[in-house]
Structure formats: C-alpha cells, structure tokens
Amino acid sequence: MDNYRYNEYIVLMARDIQSEIKQRKPFTCREEELMLNILRTADQLQRRMVELLKTAELSGTQYNVLRILRGAGAEGLACGEISERMVTRDPDITRLLDRLEKRGLVARAREREDRRVVTARIAPGGLELLKKLDEPVVQAHKAQLGHLEPRQQETLIRLLETAREKTG
Secondary structure: OOHHHHHHHHHHHOOOHHHHOOOOOOOOOHHHHHHHHHHHHHHHHHHHHHHHHHOOOOOHHHHHHHHHHHHHHHHOEEHHHHHHHOOOOOOOHHHHHHHHHHOOOEEEEEOOOOOOOEEEEEOHHHHHHHHHHHHHHHHHHHHHHOOOOHHHHHHHHHHHHHHHHOOO
16 A cells, blocks of 8 residues: 555544534634644643553652752752653642652752752652553553554654744
C-alpha cells in the first residue's frame, strides 16, 4: 500500500473529532480542528496516567517532580529549576514540594553558599515509589501508543515539537 493510500486508510479508520464531540457545524478553521484533536487526545491519554498514579496517591505534577528530582541526582534542584523542567506548569511549586516532603518523598535544605536558595532532593521513599511505578508507567505508555508504527511515532514527535516551537 503506497503512502497516500495508507494515510487515506488511517483517516477513514479513525473516528474524526467532529463526530466524537457531536459538533454539527464545520470548524471555523483547520487550526481549530487541530487544536481540539490535540486537547481531546491529551485528555484521553492523561486519564490512564491519572488512574495509575492514583494508586500511588500522586498527581501527575507530583510524579513529574519526583522524576525530575530522581534525574537530578544527589545535587538536587532549586524550585525555579524544577519549575523550568516541568512537563505541565504548576504556579505553586513550593506547596507541591510541601506535600511531597510531608509524605517523605522529597527533602529540602537551604544552601550554605546562598541561604536564599532552597534545594530539593528526592528522598529514599520517593526513589522507592518511583521504582514501583516505573514498569507500570512504561506498560501504560506502550498500551496507549504502541499501536503506532515507529515511523508514525517519530513523525508525531517531530510535528508536536514543531508546533511547540512557535508557542513558546
């Protein structure tokens, strides 16, 4: 099957957003249809993650912070640095860290060189929790997106990156 016919087949097999949201009028522009597709897809993908993380009593942003701190290693990160690395922005990173610290998942300390800087580090409890979640999260990602061929996955990644370039 050539690329054009393959893409046409995929479009026919997929349920379109207009039908899905039961919209009778045409979209005002192609970009509106695209935006609604992105939002609907993100919501659908996120629901599975929400359910998985709920078993660990974590929100998506809390999970994201734990992964960021695990990646930072023993040096940890200041609040501002954590905020910059977040997949989805959270305006109150301090309160988010408070909740994680109360659960023993992160630890915070003021830096000796600059007492104004508070560095957060992942605690052993946070490492243990992430270790339990690692495989179920990978399996959830594969279940959600593994049906896409590697070529389709790569194309989607590049398209989404390109879309984000101009929205900064």
